[in-house]
Amino acid sequence: MSTVPRDPYEVLGVPRDAGEQEIKKAFRGLARELHPDVNAHDPDAESKFKEAAEAYEILSDAERRATYDRYGHEGLRSGGYAPNFDAFGSISDLFSAFFGAGQGQRGGPAQGGDLAVAVEVDLVEASNGVTVNAAYEAVDRCARCNGNGAEPGTPIETCERCGGAGQLQGVTRTPFGQMVRTVICDVCNGEGRAPKQPCSECHGRGRVNGRRDLEVEIPAGIADGQRIRLKGKGNAGEMGGPPGDLYVMVGVREDDRFVREGDDLLTALDVAAPLAALGTKLTVPTLEGEMDVDVPAGTQPGDVLTVRGEGMPALGRGRRGDLRVLVNVLIPRRLTDEQRRLLQELSESLTDENLRSHESMFAKLRRALGSQAA
Secondary structure (H helix, E strand, O other): OOOOOOOHHHHHOOOOOOOHHHHHHHHHHHHHHOOOOOOOOOOOHHHHHHHHHHHHHHHOOHHHHHHHHHHHHHHHHHOOOOOOOOOOOOHHHHHHHHHOOOOOOOOOOEOOOOEEEEEEEOHHHHHHOEEEEEEEEEEEEOOOOOOOOEOOOOOEEEOOOOOOOOEEEEEEEEOOEEEEEEEEOOOOOOOOEEEOOEOOOOOOOOEEEEEEEEEEEEOOOOOOOOEEEEOOOOOOOEOOOOOOOEEEEEEEOOOOOOEEEOOEEEEEEEEEHHHHHHOEEEEEEEOOEEEEEEEOOOOOOOOEEEEOOOOOEOOOOOOEOOEEEEEEEEOOOOOOHHHHHHHHHHHHHOOHHHHOOOOOHHHHHHHHHHHHHO
């Protein structure tokens, strides 16, 4: 449920006729209170600073303030004003971005980003294990320049933009006045050196986009929604940094014959009422084909026959689950006169002993619900 933004005057604690200096002073005081060095252990510090920063942005701009005074937050939204501070990772990053950071750091090796790719297998493949092809887009080290960004045979020289410092300085206007901010050089990425002639293949980046085809081994017993991590198969790192990882998201297609519960498989078996009463042997599907199961005499609707070891293998372990066969007793329809006569004779011969159930329907229901909850 969305919350209604607070009144910016209330957030900064100033009256509605407050002047520019009063607003700036109020925000400066709040910002100092919410500085990460002071509020390192306050879990709400970041959200409080975002709220204060948004309030200041509204009240420090004459046009936005007038719009808010007349129409409120709805007027600002309809006018296209929507501050967003969520791109910053922490209150320290947010504070630095709003007021200007301190000394920048030189760039260096950075690990490549992680990637994800989805593959699908059927239930039998998930049971036995299978090797599948995964095709995906990734960033690779440039083969032409071997990742250094320079055209082969040309030198790498001191960066002309930063003079080899790897850093640039700029002036940022903040509520505290002008502040000098040091940032990493955008040409050499903090290295202080840059190729005299950028590589014609990667244009000096040292990396190129490419398509990969990878054979992935899907282990026996994997379940729908599980993932496989392949270390070092993600995007190439920068400046000699290690590559990221690849996460293979596995989907297991549904099988019309079975429902999976953990390592067990469930299937249904239709049994004619006379055969359920007399007992019989019928065929049920398994992952490897078909097999015969004994249906004991007196089998009731909803009874479950368990076939040991015919389920799914446990992931990473040798044992297999079971196949559970739910019996669906079929009552005959459209009887002939002879069939009706025979059933009438059977009905008249039945006693209470014949019709007594070893388990009530409610007990069966509780047992079924209990197995689902487990």
